[in-house]
Amino acid sequence: MVAPSTKRVVLFASGSGSNVENIVHYFQGRRDVTIAMVLTNKRDAKVLERCNKLNISALYFNKTAFLKSDGVLDILKGLNPDLIVLAGFLLKIPANLLLQFPDKIINIHPSLLPKYGGKGMYGHHVHTAVKANGEKETGITIHYVNERYDEGAIIHQAKTTLLKTDSVDLIAEKVHQLEFAHFPKIIDQLLQ
Numbered sequence: 126m127v128a129p130s131t132k133r134v135v136l137f138a139s140g141s142g143s144n145v146e147n148i149v150h151y152f153q154g155r156r157d158v159t160i161a162m163v164l165t166n167k168r169d170a171k172v173l174e175r176c177n178k179l180n181i182s183a184l185y186f187n188k189t190a191f192l193k194s195d196g197v198l199d200i201l202k203g204l205n206p207d208l209i210v211l212a213g214f215l216l217k218i219p220a221n222l223l224l225q226f227p228d229k230i231i232n233i234h235p236s237l238l239p240k241y242g243g244k245g246m247y248g249h250h251v252h253t254a255v256k257a258n259g260e261k262e263t264g265i266t267i268h269y270v271n272e273r274y275d276e277g278a279i280i281h282q283a284k285t286t287l288l289k290t291d292s293v294d295l296i297a298e299k300v301h302q303l304e305f306a307h308f309p310k311i312i313d314q315l316l317q
């Protein structure tokens with residue numbers, strides 16, 4: 126039974142969902158926070174398998190419906206979220222959602238924004254560019270979502286050091302570790 130005061134979080138993901146899994150584990154057993162649902166735009170995303178194992182409700186939606194109708198908006202209104210969290214979600218959030226949930230949608234980006242942000246900069250594309258430019262550090266940015274990719278107000282950043290010998294996969298792994306350590310805690314803080 127979920128108490129009326131329980132904070133409700135809705136997660137969006139497009140891919141593997143390791144952040145989703147980590148967030149679900151973090152809040153497991155908490156009576157004051159519930160993961161109301163996971164939404165995905167990819168019918169075959171691994172996150173759906175994870176949700177099944179974790180016993181979390183998940184729903185696939187079609188990209189066109191997302192961008193061109195109020196279908197997803199209506200689902201969200203029904204879920205009544207306190208916070209909407211993009212955890213590896215790759216579509217731009219349409220205006221109808223931004224208008225309905227001002228300052229309630231946050232994203233995690235796998236670089237130190239404003240570096241390596243914008244359209245086409247996601248996942249391995251980011252880490253490949255970081256490696257190609259010989260960066261000595263990279264990190265994560267958790268930020269509010271607005272109408273432009275990766276440009277909303279920054280809530281939190283964390284850094285990790287890179288070595289010349291780090292492969293793109295190792296950079297991705299270092300960044301994921303930062304995401305696992307910081308993202309659930311920041312969500313928790315924002316809900317308080």
Ligand code: GAR
Binds near residue numbers: 145214301304
């Ligand atoms: C994460 O590293 C996240 O920061 C990134 O996608 C990955 C998803 O991993 N997000 C973006 O690149 C958004 N522009 P996961 O599916 O294993 O959680």
